[in-house]
Amino acid sequence: MRMPQMANKDILGIILRSTIDVIGRRTSEAYANVIISNALNELKEKYNFLHFIEIKGTQYNEIFDAVDIKQDINNFETKEIGEAAKFFIIKIIGEIGKSAGYYFLREIKEDIPYDYEQYMKEIGVDFDFLQLQFITDIKSNSKLQIENSDVLKFTFKTLFDILDGEIGRDSAYITLSEYNLRLSTKYEVLRYIKINDIRIIQGIDVINVDKNVDSFNPTLVGTAIQKIIQELNFSYIEQGNFSIIEKLKDRLNSDYIYKLGEMGVDLNVIQLKQSLIVKHVIKALIDIVNETTTQSYAVLMVNNMLKKHEDRFEYLKLINIDGSRFSEDIDAIIVPEEIEQVRESELGRGLQKVMETLIKSLGDEAGRNFVEKFKKRLGKAYILRIEEIGVNLHMMELRKNLIW
Numbered sequence: 001m002r003m004p005q006m007a008n009k010d011i012l013g014i015i016l017r018s019t020i021d022v023i024g025r026r027t028s029e030a031y032a033n034v035i036i037s038n039a040l041n042e043l044k045e046k047y048n049f050l051h052f053i054e055i056k057g058t059q060y061n062e063i064f065d066a067v068d069i070k071q072d073i074n075n076f077e078t079k080e081i082g083e084a085a086k087f088f089i090i091k092i093i094g095e096i097g098k099s100a101g102y103y104f105l106r107e108i109k110e111d112i113p114y115d116y117e118q119y120m121k122e123i124g125v126d127f128d129f130l131q132l133q134f135i136t137d138i139k140s141n142s143k144l145q146i147e148n149s150d151v152l153k154f155t156f157k158t159l160f161d162i163l164d165g166e167i168g169r170d171s172a173y174i175t176l177s178e179y180n181l182r183l184s185t186k187y188e189v190l191r192y193i194k195i196n197d198i199r200i201i202q203g204i205d206v207i208n209v210d211k212n213v214d215s216f217n218p219t220l221v222g223t224a225i226q227k228i229i230q231e232l233n234f235s236y237i238e239q240g241n242f243s244i245i246e247k248l249k250d251r252l253n254s255d256y257i258y259k260l261g262e263m264g265v266d267l268n269v270i271q272l273k274q275s276l277i278v279k280h281v282i283k284a285l286i287d288i289v290n291e292t293t294t295q296s297y298a299v300l301m302v303n304n305m306l307k308k309h310e311d312r313f314e315y316l317k318l319i320n321i322d323g324s325r326f327s328e329d330i331d332a333i334i335v336p337e338e339i340e341q342v343r344e345s346e347l348g349r350g351l352q353k354v355m356e357t358l359i360k361s362l363g364d365e366a367g368r369n370f371v372e373k374f375k376k377r378l379g380k381a382y383i384l385r386i387e388e389i390g391v392n393l394h395m396m397e398l399r400k401n402l403i404w
Helices: 008-026 029-043 048-052 071-075 078-096 098-111 114-122 127-141 148-167 169-183 188-192 211-215 218-238 244-251 254-262 267-271 274-290 295-308 314-318 337-341 344-367 370-378 380-388 393-403
Strands: 053-055 067-069 193-195 207-209
Touching: 008 029, 008 053, 008 067, 008 071, 008 078, 008 098, 008 114, 029 053, 029 078, 048 053, 048 071, 048 078, 078 098, 078 127, 098 127, 098 267, 114 127, 114 274, 148 169, 148 188, 148 193, 148 207, 148 211, 148 218, 148 244, 148 254, 169 193, 169 218, 188 193, 188 211, 188 218, 218 244, 218 254, 244 267, 274 295, 274 337, 274 344, 274 370, 274 380, 295 344, 314 337, 314 344, 344 370, 344 380, 344 393, 370 380, 370 393, 380 393
Parallel strands: none
Antiparallel strands: 053 067, 193 207
């Protein structure tokens, strides 16, 4: 079924604001504005309507204010808008480089509301296809045959260098050795890694990896890598120090980006803030209910589910859904920063309880395929993350199947 038509101004606006947001998080909004302005200027000769767009700069406090688009742009063919938007994204990737480009495509897809993403696909801006094309290009251009041992050595050496720069060589060696030893009881692949004490022994590599690890299933290797990165990242973020993920992303090259992704390592899943998780979960719930009723009733229903459990899970009181703005974007769901202080397990239990109650209230027919619809709406990265914090979607499905 074809999505309802959206205004050109809104389509380009959401792409530009999301681009500023994604690039700005890694660098600065000022840098993002320069990159975007340059890309637009290069495309103006072919797409004259881009003259109706102005990127105003950093004197504005909110991203929305930094993008000014004249109403005249709505008079142009939607097909042309889609084509210009696609080439704009390609130019941005060219500006920020291949390594950053991989994460840019993933993060901007996550940043754009679901209904906009689906409509953009219809007019030729297909983020899934662009990402597949990007990965294919990386794979075909890569001359390296990267083995499990190469990935492990590269990852551990990079982690050591990051820790060395932040907490010093002594602490880096002790920290990485302790994490590797502890996790090796569960992940056998980590037993093939030796972290040398270069404080004592000079002239050797800090990381040695036994080549026998190359016979392991790459997915098992990827799981172990994801776990140790995650543990280290959470440890230092909780202490209010620094994000290992951001520093790791900055050092990855395109060959290892592709290989890690192929092994199932998803750095974006680790990075997702709790407030963003909650927003996307609530947005997905409302969108599903909205399929069979009005949007205002869907908002009211989900709001009631939150209130029903706020005595048990007090943090639910922090969440507010602005029904009057919900059609705009996910920012209509207001989740204060205080929710970052909630324990992950507690957040997971609360979200699961809200979902279970909502499914039950919808009745048999509407609730039958709820979990499957929810997975499609939320997307893989968020599904992995909410399962990690304790939301058991599989159990929800089993319970519903037993009822039916």
